[in-house]
Amino acid sequence: MALPDFTMRQLLEAGVHFGHQAHRWNPKMAPFIFGTRNNIHIVDLAQTVPMLHQALQAVSDTVAKGGRILFVGTKRQAQDGVADAAKRCAQYFVNSRWLGGTLTNWKTISASIKRLRHLDDVLSSGEANSYTKKERLTLQRERDKLDRSLGGIKDMGGLPDLIFVIDTNKEDIAIQEAQRLNIPVAAIVDTNSDPKGITYVVPGNDDAGRAISLYCDLVARAAIDGISRAQGDSGIDVGASAEPVAEELPAPSSSGFQGLAGPRGTADDLKKLPGVSGAIEKKFNDLGIFHYWQLAELDHDTALTIGEEVGLPSRADAWVAKAKALTAEAE
Structure with a gap:
């Protein structure tokens, strides 16, 4: 994969160039303002395009190094987009009220x-x-x-390595906490906001639903690109090898559990189980677990062993109970 492509036309169609009324501006945003139309400031997209690309590169590099990205967007029009984007790229989000001291x-x-x-x-x-x-x-x-x-x-398991913020005025507490801990901040900065202290400033509209959806989609795809790069850096290109690579098979599990080589038909959505994120679901798949019925059949000791392998042993019994319920519903 590569960094997601976008054009200035896409930004225009999403309304990224519309700022706030001229009398509501923050003078520190003057370098990023192209002009005024009908008393509305127009953002200079010629600057937004390279600055957004720089922010996406930072996101991709952070994830490629094994870092965590925290999406922050608590305003009503950003809540769903932020949550969906974070889940899609196996990252983390805050889309309700920011609790003081979260970082x-x-x-x-x-x-x-x-x-x-x-x-x-x-x-x-x-x-x-x-x-x-x-x-x-x-x-x-x-x-x-x-x-x-x-x-x-x-x-999340610890502090994030970079936070992506939609509205710097509304999320000022989150930004202050990140600055205190020297956590880089990539943020959408509108004409009524202060760009001071933002590591990766992206001038643009932070209110329009279409603009927010575009930002979230691009950042999610940049994070997925980082995951892809990390996986590529961790090994060799087996497909390009002239001779088959000798692969060491894992030792049989002491618990007696035998996973599947692949899903039988359509794999179940294991993220419906308590506490299972996209990353945990991938670990289940690596163990050969793709379906609810596989977990529903486990005894306590086997479930605990699998829980330890994916890093959440305390959830093992809850997974089995939930899997049994979901299997019963399907029948």
Whole structure:
């Protein structure tokens, strides 16, 4: 793969060039303003194109080195686009209210994530039946509240290596925290915003739905390009070899579990299981797990062994319970 291609025409059609009313401008954005039309500032796309390309290159390079990208967009029109883009490229996102200290107080945030995982386990297992209806409702509400704020970062496992921000005015706390921790920031900066402190400034409209969708799509594709480069750098091109490469087969699993060489028909969406992200789903696939019924048949010890191999042993029993439920629904 290569960095995603885009043209100035695409930016024009998405409305990237429309700024805010002239009286609402931030003078620090003057170098990026082409002119004024009907009292609306017009962004200079001749500068936006190379600066957006530079930001996409930074995203791709960060992911290629094994880094994490955090998408931040809490305004209404950005919420769905940010979440979809982050999930598509196996990265992380915050699309509800930014909790103060999400980066600078990661220890406390980690405790909240641990609580969210515990609630997921309780509510998805038979343990929930030991609670009264009112208690279950209270736990579900607490779980939903935590999931809105932390659901997109619960599998991040640490601080991000770069954050991508849609609206620098609305996400000013996130940007300040990133600056304090020296985390690079790539951001869409409108004519009413301050570009100071932004590592990769991308001048453009941060309100139009089509523009936001375009930004998110390009950044997601840049991250996927980084993943592709990382995989390519980790080995040789087997397809170009004149002689077949001797491949060392993995030793049989001590648990007795035998995975499949590939999915039987259409693979199931394993991301429906509690706590399973795109990255965890790939680890399942590497172990030969593609279907709910494979997990539904596991005993406790085998499930725990597989959980340890993918890095989430505490979720093993919850996966089995959820897989059984999903298998029953399919039947």
